[in-house]
Amino acid sequence: MAAATADHKANPVKSFIAGGFGGICSVLTGYPLDTIKVRLQTMPLPAAGQPPKYKGIIDCTVKTFSTEGVRGFYRGISAPLVGVTPIYAVDFAVYAAGKRLFQTDEHVKLTYTQIFIAGVGAGICSALVTVPTDRIKVLLQTQPVTGPVMYNGMLDTAIKLYRQGGLRSLFKGTCACVLRDSPTGVYFVVYEGLQDLARRRSATGQITPTSTIFAGGTAGIAFWSLAVPFDVLKSRLQSAPEGTYTHGIRSVFRELMATEGPKALYRGVLPILIRAFPSTAAVFVGVELANDVLNA
Known part of the structure; x- marks a missing residue:
């Protein structure tokens, strides 16, 4: 995926396939830290004189493992795994389509402003696809371990949400998701910029797996540094009872x-920031691998 120094016009269909594969790689890599992140974001305020439910990332990790084992870190993973293919597929397909609008021929070098615009459009479109699976994921991650189980897996959660409030309940948090994913323009600019730098420093003029990991991970940190406040608001909203x-x-x-x-x-x-580097690096490694196969 060499947008800033494109030798070929962006292909939305190939990007759709590559993005879906990259998304699966990301979920498998970063989901445990996502669970910890959501639990920290949604824990209630402690009563006067009482300690918080979790003192921080390490305490949350220890308590999750001690009470739920390894499986506790992967509660609700079916929702993002099922939803991740269309989410990332749409993200990269819309991004490729946006780039294609600026490419008049095969050898046009896009500016970083054009990459940013294409990235913002991709983030907004993918956010609209993300909302239902994100809502289900947050509810499964935050429901109490003890006591009666309100939601029993992805499908059960989806059915109950629909019965409670129709599509509106499933799409609760749409505005927050769009705001959170809007910095995707920065995400792609950082990635493409670092890959451009890697090409200039390479004797062959090609990117390497190492440069992809570094560029992808750094892009993830840049994105989440801007998106965290909106993600907190989204998690609070999506985990709260109706009304x-x-x-x-x-x-x-x-x-x-x-x-x-x-x-x-x-x-x-x-x-979030610890997870951002490996999970986003995994996205771009998966995308580049898929592109290599598709372009072979």
Whole structure:
């Protein structure tokens, strides 16, 4: 995927396939830290004089493992695994289509402004596909381990949400998802820029697996550094009982500022940033491998 120094016009169909494969690689790599992140973001405020449910990333990891074992880190993974193919496929396909609009022939070198615009469009479109699986994932990750089980797997959760509030319930948090994924333009600019630099420094002018891992991981950190506050609001909104936040993300933001202050917007940031490098590197490694096969 060499957008900034394109030798071929972007192909949305091939990008659709490659993006889906890259997304699967990402989920398998980063899901345990995503579970920790969601649990830190959604834990309730402790009662006066009581310690918080989790003191931080290490405490959350230890408690999850001690009470649920390894399986606890993968609760709800079926939702993103099923949904990840269309989500990342749409992301990379729309990104390729956006680049193609700027490419008048096979050898046009895109500017980083054009890459940014194509990336923002890709992020918004993929966010619309992400919402239902993200909503299901958050509910499965945060439901109590003890006591009666409210949701029994992905399909059961989807059916119950639909019965509770129709499609509107399944798509709860759409605005928050769009806001969170809008920085995808930065994500692609950082990736393409670092890969351009790697090509210039390479004797062969080609990217390598090492440069892909570094560029992809760094792009992930850049993206999540901007997206974390919106992700916190999204997780709070999607995990809350129906009717808790009348005005959606605005109500979540007002309550968070009034009860916990601005620092709460970065709750869970450590597992997010730790996860961002390997999981995003895995996306681009998967995409580049798939592109190699498709272009062979």
